[in-house]
Amino acid sequence: MSQQAETIDNGVVVSGELDDDDNSGNSASYTKAASLLALHSGPGFVLPNAWDAGSARILEQVGFPAIATTSAGIAWSCGVPDGVTLDREEMLDHVGRIVAAVGVPVTADLEAGYGDSADEVGRTVAMAVELGAVGGNIEDARSGRLFGIDEAVDRLAAARAAAPRGTFVLNARTDTYFVGTTGDAFAETVDRAARYVKAGADCVFVPGVVDEDTIGRLAAAIPVPLNVVAGLANTIDAPTLFSLGVKRVSLGGSLARAALSMLERAGRELLESGTLGFLDGAIAYADLQRRFQPPRRTL
Numbered sequence: 001m002s003q004q005a006e007t008i009d010n011g012v013v014v015s016g017e018l019d020d021d022d023n024s025g026n027s028a029s030y031t032k033a034a035s036l037l038a039l040h041s042g043p044g045f046v047l048p049n050a051w052d053a054g055s056a057r058i059l060e061q062v063g064f065p066a067i068a069t070t071s072a073g074i075a076w077s078c079g080v081p082d083g084v085t086l087d088r089e090e091m092l093d094h095v096g097r098i099v100a101a102v103g104v105p106v107t108a109d110l111e112a113g114y115g116d117s118a119d120e121v122g123r124t125v126a127m128a129v130e131l132g133a134v135g136g137n138i139e140d141a142r143s144g145r146l147f148g149i150d151e152a153v154d155r156l157a158a159a160r161a162a163a164p165r166g167t168f169v170l171n172a173r174t175d176t177y178f179v180g181t182t183g184d185a186f187a188e189t190v191d192r193a194a195r196y197v198k199a200g201a202d203c204v205f206v207p208g209v210v211d212e213d214t215i216g217r218l219a220a221a222i223p224v225p226l227n228v229v230a231g232l233a234n235t236i237d238a239p240t241l242f243s244l245g246v247k248r249v250s251l252g253g254s255l256a257r258a259a260l261s262m263l264e265r266a267g268r269e270l271l272e273s274g275t276l277g278f279l280d281g282a283i284a285y286a287d288l289q290r291r292f293q294p295p296r297r298t299l
Contacts, residue, residue: 029129029132029134029167030166030167032104032105032134033105033134033135033166033167033168033169034166035065035066035105036066036105036107036134036135036169037166037169037202039065039066039248040169040202040203040225040247040248041225041247042247043242044238044241044242044246044247044248044249045065045066045247045248045249046064046238046249046250046251047064047066047067047068047107047227047248047249047250047251048064048067048068048250048251048255049067049068049069049070049073049109049250049251049252049253049254049255049256050067050068050069050070050073050098050255051069051070051073051074051076051077051094051253051255051256052073052074052077052094052097052098053097053098053100053101054101054292055073055255055256055259056098056101056102056106057101057102057291057292058291059255060102060103060104061291064104065104065105066104066105066106066107067098067102067104067105067106067107068106068107068108068109068135068137068250069094069095069098069106069107069108069109070109070251070252070253070255070256071086071091071109071110071111072252072253072256073253073255073256073257074086074091074094074109076253076256076260077094077256078090082253084111084112084114084142087114088114088115088124088127091110091111091114092108092124092127092128092131095108095128095131095133096131096132099131099132099133100132105134105135106132106133106134106135107133107134107135107136107137107169107171108128108133108135108136108137109136109137110124110125110128110136110137110138111137111139111142112138112139112140112141112142112147112155113125113138113139113155113159118151118154118155118157118158119158121138121155121156121158121159122158122159122161122162123162124159125138125158125159125162125163125168126162126163128163129162129163129167129168133168134167134168134169135168135169135170135171136159136163136168136169136170136171137171137172137173137205138155138156138159138170138171138172138173139173139174139175140152140155140156140172140173140174140175140192140196141174141175141178141179144179145179146174146175146176146179146181149191149192149195152174152192152195152196153195153196153198153199156170156172156196156199156200156201157199157200159200160199160200160201161200165200165202169202169203170200170201170202170203171201171202171203171204171205171227171248172193172196172197172199172201172203172204172205173204173205173206173207173227174189174192174193174196174204174205174206175207175208176188176189176192176206176208177189177206177207177208177209177233178207178208178233179208186214186217186218189206189218189222190218190221190222193206193221193222193223193224194222194223197222197223197224201224202224202225203224203225203226203227203247203248204222204224204225204226204227205226205227205228205229205248205250206218206222206226206227206228207228207229207232207233207252208232208233209228209233209234210233210234211234212236212240212244215228215236215241215244215245215246216244216245219244219245219246219247220245225247225248226245226246226247226248227246227247227248227249227250228241228246228248228249228250229249229250229251229252230249230250230251230254231251231252231254232252232253232254262278265278266278
């Protein structure tokens with residue numbers, strides 16, 4: 001035994017005594033969390049979003065240093081629409097499979113935290129940490145409307161308390177542009193961002209911004225790294241976003257949409273002509289078999 005620890009009701013260790021195996025796992029998580037956080041200090045990085053273990057393995061093999069999950073892609077892979085259609089346990093089951101499939105840091109799309117109260121948001125984050133996720137998004141809107149700013153701050157503070165700084169990269173998502181506000185969207189975004197940073201956010205995610213000038217102004221006004229999603233409301237490329245001051249470019253459900261679009265095109269070709277042109281450039285069966293071999297573990 002080497003460290004004090006105590007468990008809370010969902011089984012996450014927060015203080016009391018930990019054995020050496022627990023310390024080894026914690027050390028690996030801390031290293032991954034530090035690696036993910038360090039990416040935000042560079043010139044900018046692209047964070048692709050996986051929707052299952054297979055897509056995560058491919059993205060890791062391409063060379064991405066970290067991977068995010070996509071709640072939209074996961075929902076679509078289950079044959080249901082995005083938007084809290086899956087409950088917390090179902091979503092975290094998919095997140096856990098993605099985390100287990102790769103060796104790079106994984107940050108989870110936790111939507112609005114899967115709970116009506118701040119305590120439930122904290123429990124969701126603790127459960128994600130237990131699965132090995134070293135980061136996560138928490139949204140400040142649900143069912144098409146923003147939470148009041150004080151409530152949103154309380155929810156983020158609970159997330160931070162469940163996963164202390166340095167162990168989990170907390171990405172505060174504000175949907176001021178995505179779902180709209182009654183006032184000036186820029187001013188409210190900056191105000192919310194400042195409050196979220198005080199509550200413990202490591203970075204701020206603002207989806208739904210479509211013009212370069214606004215993105216540049218947000219990057220300058222928000223005191224932590226800015227995350228913008230590409231391929232959703234805008235199609236601005238990553239190098240341009242980096243030049244505007246964005247540090248983290250995620251894709252949301254865009255890669256999943258591209259994969260499903262390819263599947264639809266292949267199906268239409270088969271149905272309409274019976275030809276196999278969709279296989280041009282496809283990865284060979286033997287190559288995929290090799291790629292999906294269990295990774296070798298070193299002792």
